[in-house]
Amino acid sequence: MNRTPVVSALRLYESIEALGRIGRYLDEASGLYGVNRLALTAQDGEGRRHVVAKMKSLGLAVTVDRIGNVYARRKGREDTLAPVMMGSHIDSVPTAGKFDGCLGVLGALEVMQALDDAQHVTRRPLVAAFFTDEEGSRFGSDMLGSSVATARIPLQTAYALRDRAGLSVQAELEAIGFLGETAEQLAPPFAYLECHIEQGPMLRREHIDIGVVTGVQSISWHEVTILGRSAHAGTTPMELRADASVAASRINLRLRQMALSGHYGEQLRATMGAMVPVPGLVNIVPGQMTVTVDLRNPSDVQMRRAEADIIAFYETVAAEEGVQIRWRQTARTSCVPFDAAFQDQIEAAAQRRGLSTRRIVSGAGHDAQELAHLTRAAMIFVPGEYDGISHNPRELSTPEQCANGVQVLLDVLLEIADAE
Numbered sequence: 523m524n525r526t527p528v529v530s531a532l533r534l535y536e537s538i539e540a541l542g543r544i545g546r547y548l549d550e551a552s553g554l555y556g557v558n559r560l561a562l563t564a565q566d567g568e569g570r571r572h573v574v575a576k577m578k579s580l581g582l583a584v585t586v587d588r589i590g591n592v593y594a595r596r597k598g599r600e601d602t603l604a605p606v607m608m609g610s611h612i613d614s615v616p617t618a619g620k621f622d623g624c625l626g627v628l629g630a631l632e633v634m635q636a637l638d639d640a641q642h643v644t645r646r647p648l649v650a651a652f653f654t655d656e657e658g659s660r661f662g663s664d665m666l667g668s669s670v671a672t673a674r675i676p677l678q679t680a681y682a683l684r685d686r687a688g689l690s691v692q693a694e695l696e697a698i699g700f701l702g703e704t705a706e707q708l709a710p711p712f713a714y715l716e717c718h719i720e721q722g723p724m725l726r727r728e729h730i731d732i733g734v735v736t737g738v739q740s741i742s743w744h745e746v747t748i749l750g751r752s753a754h755a756g757t758t759p760m761e762l763r764a765d766a767s768v769a770a771s772r773i774n775l776r777l778r779q780m781a782l783s784g785h786y787g788e789q790l791r792a793t794m795g796a797m798v799p800v801p802g803l804v805n806i807v808p809g810q811m812t813v814t815v816d817l818r819n820p821s822d823v824q825m826r827r828a829e830a831d832i833i834a835f836y837e838t839v840a841a842e843e844g845v846q847i848r849w850r851q852t853a854r855t856s857c858v859p860f861d862a863a864f865q866d867q868i869e870a871a872a873q874r875r876g877l878s879t880r881r882i883v884s885g886a887g888h889d890a891q892e893l894a895h896l897t898r899a900a901m902i903f904v905p906g907e908y909d910g911i912s913h914n915p916r917e918l919s920t921p922e923q924c925a926n927g928v929q930v931l932l933d934v935l936l937e938i939a940d941a942e
């Protein structure tokens with residue numbers, strides 16, 4: 523007899539724990555275990571094989587495309603209809619927790635399992651996906667696999683990206699055995715749903731169970747190379763220096779000043795996340811610095827103003843510090859709104875389960891923003907402990923928080939996939 527499909531919090535959490543043991547490392551500073559499954563490393567490969575095995579054990583038909591995105595399909599009653607897709611990513615930043623991305627992928631598989639338990643075959647076929655290199659921390663371009671699948675970035679451009687060691691995306695896909703054969707451009711699914719941790723403090727502070735995501739803010743990444751003159755730290759008078767690290771520091775302070783000024787809306791966020799000096803030694807004025815700039819803004823107009831101003835400031839600093847500054851855009855996405863009707867459905871589904879909700883703009887980038895260019899897309903956020911800390915081994919959502927998000931995912935999925 524058919525039953526209402528229900529998510530198992532225990533099974534879901536055990537599956538998050540199991541994937542979290544792949545690429546695990548001991549973070550000496552905190553004494554906690556973290557996760558390092560940087561895209562297309564051996565650890566990512568092991569994580570991928572683990573998830574693919576799980577997909578196959580659920581009887582799903584698994585395909586790997588030419589950028590290494592993995593799709594697992596479950597038949598529908600009317601199997602020629604466009605599928606409803608759920609997904610996220612399993613690659614991580616090098617200092618991650620267990621939840622970022624993995625909740626969405628393992629949650630999608632938990633949904634499939636709950637449907638199997640209830641012997642429920644949806645009208646439309648379903649697909650659970652994980653996309654290559656969502657994080658962008660190795661090859662410099664975030665949401666890489668999903669942006670190739672949705673044709674924002676050409677396959678060859680993605681293949682040619684290189685990490686700091688000079689290894690290319692194409693070679694590394696091949697090395698881990700995930701250079702697949704199916705066409706990378708995705709036929710539009712009927713809908714796309716993604717459950718993810720919030721990665722910020724809002725939901726937890728307000729004791730909200732479910733974030734109904736209204737959209738994702740714009741993201742702009744620069745890699746900035748500053749060329750000064752290397753010199754002896756003890757003998758070179760200050761006025762004779764062209765110090766690349768001073769130039770980098772000035773840009774970093776300017777970023778904070780811009781973000782705090784309120785001149786770019788209330789919500790400009792600006793970060794210099796990497797600062798790499800050459801040669802990087804105590805007694806040498808650095809002749810070169812490579813730094814990164816990450817700007818986020820929920821307004822496209824304000825983002826464009828912030829970008830123009832920081833680029834002009836690079837020139838000012840170059841002139842004043844006697845250095846050369848070259849920069850290149852490594853990633854750029856505009857604000858993406860999610861489907862309004864799906865937002866209402868998520869809110870209603872959560873409320874039917876007695877869960878509190880609020881609307882929230884995503885501060886982080888997600889694969890759903892790429893899929894939103896192809897189909898109607900939506901995201902469900904769950905809260906995280908410790909102010910939602912993420913990209914950090916302390917990242918933690920409880921079994922209940924995770925299961926709430928995935929149950930809402932399942933409820934909304936059923937409405938969409940079973941509708942006539």
Ligand code: GLV
Pocket residue numbers: 656657664885886887888
């Ligand atoms: C992806 O995690 C991002 O940088 O927003």
Ligand code: MN
Pocket residue numbers: 611622623656718887888
């Ligand atoms: Mn993520």
Ligand code: MN
Pocket residue numbers: 615622657913
């Ligand atoms: Mn992330």
